[in-house]
Amino acid sequence: MKKLIIISVLIFGFFYANSQKVTFLNEATFKANVWDFEKDATWKFAGDKPMIVDFYADWCRPCKMIAPHLVELQETYGNKIQVYKINTDKNKKLAQLFKIRSIPTLLFIPANGKYKEVVGYRDVAQFEKLVSSILKVEK
Numbered sequence: 001m002k003k004l005i006i007i008s009v010l011i012f013g014f015f016y017a018n019s020q021k022v023t024f025l026n027e028a029t030f031k032a033n034v035w036d037f038e039k040d041a042t043w044k045f046a047g048d049k050p051m052i053v054d055f056y057a058d059w060c061r062p063c064k065m066i067a068p069h070l071v072e073l074q075e076t077y078g079n080k081i082q083v084y085k086i087n088t089d090k091n092k093k094l095a096q097l098f099k100i101r102s103i104p105t106l107l108f109i110p111a112n113g114k115y116k117e118v119v120g121y122r123d124v125a126q127f128e129k130l131v132s133s134i135l136k137v138e139k
Contacts, residue, residue, distance in 0.1 A: 022083045051107075052083045055095060056088065066104055069122070
């Protein structure tokens, strides 16, 4: 019985360690994980894998509608991508930096190169096409 418990814990730990979660960013964590705009005035990606950054607000209905899609994308692609969320009401400086005028606005950031901005609701299939075409990541 003890061996079964230990094996179960090890397996759970392996899957937990290898799963990615949608992560919420603030200005400090954005600079550390995406782009340190105070250090480099021009875009210089700080990440090590393709990512999606979702600019949202708690009161925004389309933002609420895509939230489960983003969780599903993170679960589907696992460690191949990272999904981040930024609350525009709490992080006004970041919203101004990217001139966010409408939400949801998502940045699709490939591992190399410049990001592409996508505004508005999309279903999971449309997001998967964007992941494939912009981020160059397959399931």
